[in-house]
Amino acid sequence: MITSNDIWVIGDKQIKYDLALLSKAHSMAEVCAGKVFAVMLYETDPDYCIRAGADEVYLLQGLEKIADDAAIAHALASLLRENRPGTVLFQATVRGRAIAPAVAALLSTGLTADCIDLKMEESGLLLQKRPALGDSIIAEIVCDKLRPQMATVRPGVLEDPTFQEKRTGKVSIIPIEINALVTKTGFMPAQSSELLSEAKIIIAGGVGIGSREGFEYLREIALQIGGCVGASRAAVDAGYAPYTWQIGQTGIAVKPNLYIAVGISGAVHHLVGMNASDYIVAINRDAKAPILQYADYAIVGEWRHILEQWFLSYQERKVCI
Amino acid sequence: MNIIVCIKLVPSVMNLTMDQEYVMQRDRVVQVINPADEAALEAALRLKGNGSVTVITMGKPSGDDELRSLLARGVDRAVLITDKAFAGADTYATARTLSVAVNSLGNNLEDFDLILCGRRAIDGETGQVPPELAILLKLPFVTNITKINFNQGKIVCSRRLEEGIEELELGTPAILSLCEYSYPLRLATILGLQKARRMQIITLSREMLGLKKEECGLKGSPTRVRRITGQPQGIRNVTIAKNIDEGIARLSELIAEVPL
Ligand SMILES: Cc1cc2nc3c(=O)[nH]c(=O)nc-3n(C[C@H](O)[C@H](O)[C@H](O)COP(=O)(O)OP(=O)(O)OC[C@H]3O[C@@H](n4cnc5c(N)ncnc54)[C@H](O)[C@@H]3O)c2cc1C
Ligand SMILES: Nc1ncnc2c1ncn2[C@@H]1O[C@H](COP(=O)(O)O)[C@@H](O)[C@H]1O
Secondary structure, eight states, rough: OOOOSSHHHHHHHHOOHHHHHHHHHHHHHHTTTTEEEESSOOOOOOHHHHHOOOEEEEESSTTTOOOOOHHHHHHHHHHHHOOSSEEEEEEEEETTHHHHHHHHHHHTTTTEESEEEEEEOOOOOEEEEEEEEETTTEEEEEEOSSSSSSEEOTTSSSSOOOOOOTTTOOEEEEEEOOOOOOOEEEEEEEEEGGGGGGGGGEEEEOOGGOOHHHHHHHHHHHHHHHHHEEEOOHHHHSSSOOOBBBBBSSOOOOOOOOEEEESOOOOHHHHHHHSSEEEEEEEEEEOGGGGGGGSSSESSSSSHHHHHHHHHHEEEEEEEE | EEEEEEEOESSSSOOOOTTTTTOOTTSSSSEEEEEHHHHHHHHHHHHHHHSEEEEEESSGGGHHHHHHHHHTHHHHHHEEEOOOOGTTHHHHHHHHHHHHHHHHHHSSSGGGSSEEEEEEOTTTTOOOHHHHHHHTTTTOOEEEEEEEETTTEEEEEEEEETTTEEEEEOSSEEEEEEOOOOOOOOOOHHHHHHHHSSOOOEEHHHHHTTOGGGGGGTOOOSSSEEEEOOOOOOOOOOOEOOHHHHHHHHHHHHHHHHHO
């Protein structure tokens, strides 16, 4: 059996991103005359997948509690060997970025990590765009000799899914038997205030905050406005904030509606983790700090003074309402 | 416990140049140990007990100094896999070369209890090598680890996911990839430095590993960089508040605009 131009999307627990990837796959499949398959690793309503763009949905059963990525990869690889799609897409989540390379190695094919854009050519060749060298460049990568061509896609970079109410598709339930060598013995959910990657507002502090106590203050403000606190690496290194708050190349990447950078200079290593934010405000006492160029709005001055003043007016406003 | 640590030497500056084939020109930049690999190494040094720690790195021939600085920290053996033919390797070609090297080090895999890697390298930032290596060596693996312990011969580890921390258990041998800063790397001692100066660094070439040219480097890589574009660095049209009062008012407006 020869390889088709079909596109497989491996859905990994975050329905919002999975549906966006399915819609993207649908528009790409139209270009290369392929079909879209949603392969869901968790229990979900297949109707959504179909309306978002899937022609067929495979609901894999028995994986919910499985923490062995290699075993999941083996199961996926055998499905892929049977069906031979031209393209396989994963979410660039921690799990996706573990399972996908294992699948790629099992199929002896190429994989592009953490893509921020995909484009399908008529021939079925996938152009995969990913940032490299700290986002200073964008590399366009192809896997031109082998199939399937595989990519993980950074969650949140794609447009929201478009739903077509009248679409129909086939649904199959596929039970998977797994002999797991890795077992899960516990799980500690992150506190919601720690879910930086999901936050709509982030107030991030740098070395300019000057102390752990300063970060406590930022946290208080974040709680008031329903946001999360982030930090630069230099602030983490200084012991002002825990590593889980670190944003940037060696921390996490975020994309909130509003990012408030306080006492952060704007090193490229930090910028790559936050410059996809919708709106960026910089608070810095140095009007020449690089971060200002990357911000939409800037307030120049002592951060503590600015935020204390603002906090007063903010509370007043709430009292008025 | 016998442990292999995969270390990548990465450029310390970000303004690298590339040649026409988009292979990184690593000749003129200072190399440092990839931050996450430092954590893997420290974890290995703590876990080894009466066993040994072997460091392997695939890279340019001048990695000698960096490897010696690792030997000085208590590493028992350092292996440099270097050959012109390895240049331009993508993650799959890298994993393949590393897997062959690992197999050539011991008589068989049972000689090693653990292979530790970094969760990702700061230059390529893929994190794909550890799972690919695991598959090629037919070993179980866990990525993104922040803590490793042993309990009754089993590995007990914590893995950081977006939604929280997972506690996992698995047997040996296995491949684990560690998060940067999870184990801050110890300093070299003077005694260690003296010892390291006398130690031999094992160098392996393509021929010694019995790899064909088509299996490594750019030629052995399924993926290819077709084009590189300078990223518009995200420069925005900043408005600077005329004074702090104006800034404060605008900040409140902006916060109010964000949907809950
Ligand atoms: C391989 C590598 C990976 C890295 N990864 C990351 C990463 O993931 N994330 C990251 O953030 N960094 C990372 N870095 C570090 C990065 O290069 C910078 O060193 C770091 O981001 C600087 O942090 P900062 O802006 O808090 O500190 P600084 O550069 O010291 O800036 C402090 C700023 O605070 C301002 N300031 C000081 N006092 C006040 C005050 N009272 N009121 C208002 N403003 C004030 C100053 O004007 C200055 O602009 C990495 C570096 C390397 C080499
Ligand atoms: N050339 C290499 N030599 C040795 N180890 C490597 C090499 N490339 C990657 N690794 C290992 O794989 C990890 C992830 O790298 P990467 O997949 O390139 O992000 C690194 O932290 C290293 O532990």
